[in-house]
Amino acid sequence: MTIEKIELFLCRLPLVHFFETSFGRSYDRTFVLIRVQGDGQEGWGESVAEANPYYSSETTETVWHIIEGFIAPLVIGKTFDHPREVDPALRRVRGHNMAKAGVEMAIWDLYARLQGQPLSQILGGTRDRIASGVSIGIQDSFDQLMEKIEKELAAGYQRIKIKIKPGWDVEAVERVRAKFGNIPLQVDANAAYSLDDSDLLARLDPFNLLLIEQPLDYDDVMDHAVLQARIKTPVCLDESIHTVRIARDAIEARACKIINIKPGRVGGHQASIELHDLCAAHDIPVWHGGMLESGIGRAHNIHLASLPNFRLPGDIAASKRYFQPDLIDPPIDIAADGTIEVPRGPGIGVNIVRERVDKVTLRHLSL
Ligand code: OSB
Ligand code: MG
Numbered sequence: 001m002t003i004e005k006i007e008l009f010l011c012r013l014p015l016v017h018f019f020e021t022s023f024g025r026s027y028d029r030t031f032v033l034i035r036v037q038g039d040g041q042e043g044w045g046e047s048v049a050e051a052n053p054y055y056s057s058e059t060t061e062t063v064w065h066i067i068e069g070f071i072a073p074l075v076i077g078k079t080f081d082h083p084r085e086v087d088p089a090l091r092r093v094r095g096h097n098m099a100k101a102g103v104e105m106a107i108w109d110l111y112a113r114l115q116g117q118p119l120s121q122i123l124g125g126t127r128d129r130i131a132s133g134v135s136i137g138i139q140d141s142f143d144q145l146m147e148k149i150e151k152e153l154a155a156g157y158q159r160i161k162i163k164i165k166p167g168w169d170v171e172a173v174e175r176v177r178a179k180f181g182n183i184p185l186q187v188d189a190n191a192a193y194s195l196d197d198s199d200l201l202a203r204l205d206p207f208n209l210l211l212i213e214q215p216l217d218y219d220d221v222m223d224h225a226v227l228q229a230r231i232k233t234p235v236c237l238d239e240s241i242h243t244v245r246i247a248r249d250a251i252e253a254r255a256c257k258i259i260n261i262k263p264g265r266v267g268g269h270q271a272s273i274e275l276h277d278l279c280a281a282h283d284i285p286v287w288h289g290g291m292l293e294s295g296i297g298r299a300h301n302i303h304l305a306s307l308p309n310f311r312l313p314g315d316i317a318a319s320k321r322y323f324q325p326d327l328i329d330p331p332i333d334i335a336a337d338g339t340i341e342v343p344r345g346p347g348i349g350v351n352i353v354r355e356r357v358d359k360v361t362l363r364h365l366s367l
Contacts, residue, residue: 001114002079005037006072006103010060010363011294013323019292020138022165022192023054029292029322032063033357036075036106043110044352046297047102048264055190055291056218056239056265058098064365066099072367075103083108083122087270097242097267104268105300113347118303120342123269125306129339133159133313134321135188135290138168142175149180158338159184159210159313165192170203177207184313188213191239195223198230210312211236211258221246224255234258238289242266244274251282258312262289263304264297272304280309288314295319295328299348302332306342316340327360329353 012030019026030051036043047067049058070093080086086104093100112119134152139145149160160180162172164187176185186209193201193215201215211234216223218239228235234257241247241259243266250256259279263272279286288305291297298316305314318340319331326332328350334340343349 001039001111003036003038003075003077003107006067006076006367007035008064008067008365008367009033009035009357009361010064011357011360012362013294013360015292016320016322016324018137021163021188022190029294030060031294031297032060032102033296034067034102034106036103036110038110039114041110041113043106043108043113043347044296045102045104045106045109045300046293047098048262048291048293048297049098056098058096062096063099063102066093066096067103068365068367071099071103075107076367080107083111084270087268090267098264101264101266101268104270105263108269109300109347116346118342118344118349119300119347120303120306123273123303123307125303125342126308127306128342129335130288130302130305130310130316130342131158131313132317132334132338132340133157133161133184133315134317135161135315136163138163138165142172145172146175146179149176153180153183156334156336156338157317159186161186161188161213161315163187164189166197170200173204173207173209182208184210186210186213186236188238189215191216191218195226198227201227201233202231205232209233213260214238214240221250221253221255224250225253228254228256236260238262238265241275244271244278247275247278251279251284257284259284259286260289261286261304262291263300264291269300269304273307276307276309285309285311287312288316290315290317292322294323295326295332295350296348296352298332299328299343299350302340302342303348313338325356327353327356
């Protein structure tokens, strides 16, 4: 296929409920959508960079700048036999994985549509439904947290993840266990702690958590290895795993027992497949993270999460937890058993409502 055109859409959608992590509270989600065109077909991607550089160093504005100035010229007018060739073609650009992923994933969608096959099949997926969990942000009170958990369990979600930060950690977990018993539960610190907090984090050991996600700094692997030796809860890395190579080092160093895959963080579907395969070879389970994506990014995630080593429920939930309405129709929904069907149509297999995209677009660029 030959890539003829790339379009960028800077979009903003209000969140149904604010989302608070250890780095702050957001009320809306700003993101860049990418539309590619080639061989008479289109493909869509979503870059997961946020308006601010708090989760990662990338922002919607750096994504725009890097795609417009550096990625688009490496792609437009180029012919690819298979979308796996896109990632190596972008190698000259160091970092900026979220910018790369937005374009790369759009090209995977384009290719799958041209083949008339669901993206999951092209990626090597092996299941037709994925297990769904929820990520619940820090709330104003423990009562509010309990209410949210109760609601999500009633909706059927297979696992609960709560965000933690200093002052909202051991007591929160203790209260959840006291009220809900031994539900599948994990915590995400978004790098809010240091090795000096080892004793505090060890106090989570008795609560039988599935994992603790990214307790220490985003660029840190070695301290996680030290921490993992001190605590029983399995450490899962999110922010730290920018590349397949860092994952290899982290596994070697025993810095984690589980890895969270977000294609935006590692540069797209090809890097995600390589990371998935590396983990499978080392018997490290993976699960699919989320970045408060619209239905377009979420659809990509569902297809990727259909690969076999995604062994734990992902942060891939129904559209209505985030956006009402979503940019796709019908929205993504979960079944009573807490699973989501992998779309069966060509490409990402969801219906993008163009009028809604246009309505929430703050800026548009055609390249
Ligand atoms: O650390 O997993 C994270 C959202 C934005 C940035 C980082 C993270 C998250 C989530 C939400 O936890 C996951 C989701 O439901 O999309
Ligand atoms: Mg995380």
